Amino acid sequence: MEIQEITEQQIWLALENVKDPEIPVISIVDMGMITGIEIRDSNSAQVTMTPTFVGCPAIDVIKKNIREEILKLGFEEVEVKVDFETQWTSDRMKPSAKIKLEKFGLAPPVMLNDGELTEEQLNKVRCPHCHSTDTTLRSAFGSTLCRAIRFCFSCKQGFEQFKPI
Amino acid sequence: MSNALKNLLYKMADDALIIGHRNSEWTGIGPMLEEDLAFSSMAQDKIGHAQALYKILNEVLGEADPDTLAFKREEKQFKCCQFVEQPIGEYDFSIVRQFLFDHAELIRYDMLTQSSFQPLAQLAKKVKGEIKYHVMHADTFVKQLGNGTEESRARLQSSLNYAWHLSLGIFEKSEFENELISENIFVGEDELKKRWQEKIIPILEVANLKVPATDESKIVYGGRKAFHSEFLKPLLDEMCEVVRTDIDAEW
Numbered sequence: 001m002e003i004q005e006i007t008e009q010q011i012w013l014a015l016e017n018v019k020d021p022e023i024p025v026i027s028i029v030d031m032g033m034i035t036g037i038e039i040r041d042s043n044s045a046q047v048t049m050t051p052t053f054v055g056c057p058a059i060d061v062i063k064k065n066i067r068e069e070i071l072k073l074g075f076e077e078v079e080v081k082v083d084f085e086t087q088w089t090s091d092r093m094k095p096s097a098k099i100k101l102e103k104f105g106l107a108p109p110v111m112l113n114d115g116e117l118t119e120e121q122l123n124k125v126r127c128p129h130c131h132s133t134d135t136t137l138r139s140a141f142g143s144t145l146c147r148a149i150r151f152c153f154s155c156k157q158g159f160e161q162f163k164p165i
Numbered sequence: 166m167s168n169a170l171k172n173l174l175y176k177m178a179d180d181a182l183i184i185g186h187r188n189s190e191w192t193g194i195g196p197m198l199e200e201d202l203a204f205s206s207m208a209q210d211k212i213g214h215a216q217a218l219y220k221i222l223n224e225v226l227g228e229a230d231p232d233t234l235a236f237k238r239e240e241k242q243f244k245c246c247q248f249v250e251q252p253i254g255e256y257d258f259s260i261v262r263q264f265l266f267d268h269a270e271l272i273r274y275d276m277l278t279q280s281s282f283q284p285l286a287q288l289a290k291k292v293k294g295e296i297k298y299h300v301m302h303a304d305t306f307v308k309q310l311g312n313g314t315e316e317s318r319a320r321l322q323s324s325l326n327y328a329w330h331l332s333l334g335i336f337e338k339s340e341f342e343n344e345l346i347s348e349n350i351f352v353g354e355d356e357l358k359k360r361w362q363e364k365i366i367p368i369l370e371v372a373n374l375k376v377p378a379t380d381e382s383k384i385v386y387g388g389r390k391a392f393h394s395e396f397l398k399p400l401l402d403e404m405c406e407v408v409r410t411d412i413d414a415e416w
Contacts, residue, residue, distance in 0.1 A: 055213015
C-alpha cells in the first residue's frame, strides 16, 4: 500500500478542531491565530501561532491541543512555535467567526483597518441580544483579557464585547 | 551591543513585572467591581508583557528562562524604577500612577516599533495595542475624578504631587544610553520624557489638575542601577514565597 502524503490542507482542517478555551465556539483558524504551517518531511511539521493577547493564559493549552490534533494525522514530530512576527489584531478574525461570536452572546470587534481606535468605534457597538446600537462602554476590562463590558439601553441588559485591538 | 540590549529589556521587563504585581493587589478590593476587574486585567497584561520580554532575553540573548528571571533573582539584580515599587496606597494614587506610567509605556513601545532589534520591534507592535486600553482607562478616571467633587480633585492633586518626582525616575538613563541610540535600538529616555510631557500635560489641564513643578534634585533615581526603595524587597518576598518553599519543584 502506498503511503499517502499529508497535505498542508489537511493540517488546516485538523486545526479547525482546536478552539480557544475562552471562546469555545470558534476555532483558532477562524480567529486568525495560525500564521504559518510547514511540513518538513513526512514525519515532522511545524505550526506557528500568534496569541490574541500577549499575556493570554490559554496559550499553553492551545499549543498542547494543536500538537495533539496534528499528531493524529500521523506525524511523529510536531513543533508549535509562538511568535510575534505577525502580530494578531482583531481584524484577522474571519467574518464567519464574528457571526458565531454574536450568536454566542459576545459582540464582535469592529474592523480597525490598521487605523487608530476611535471613540466612535467604541460606541457604535450592536447589542448581541436585541441588536440595538444604543449601547455604551461600561468598562474596557471584562472577565477575560479580550473582553470589554457594555450596557444596552434598549433591552437594559449588560453584555460583553470582544475588544477591537 | 548585547549588554545594552539586555539592560533595556531587563528594565522594561522588571517594570512590567513589578507594576503587574502591584496592580494585582487590587484584585478583590477594588472600589467597585469594574475597577477590580480593570486592575486585575491590567495586571495580567503587564505580567504577560514581562514574560514576553524575559522570553526574548532567554531565547535571543542567552539569559535564563523567564520563570527563573522572574522568581529566582535577588533584589539587587532588578532594574525597575522605584516608582513601580511603591505600594498601591489609596485608589487615587494607583490611578495617578497608572496614568503617568502607562502614558510613558505607550510612547516607549510606539518608539520601539521602529527598533533595529527585530524581536523587540515585533513585540512592541503587539503590546502597543494592549496598552492603549490601559491609557484609555487612566485618562477616563483622571478626567472624571479631577472634575468630580472637591474631595476627589484634592485627592488626585495630592497623589499627583507625591507621584511626580517618582514618575520622572522612569526616564533614568543607563550607561548604555548612547549605544542604544546610535545603534537605532531605542530613541532614548530624553526624547521619551519630552513626548510624555507633551502628551500628559494637556490631559492634566482638562482634568483641572496643576502640573507639579520639577525640582531636578528631587527626582527619584536609582532603580535602573539596582538601588531600590524599601518596598521592593517585601514585594519580592511575597511574590516568590511559594517558589522559594521548594526552589527546584517542577510545576
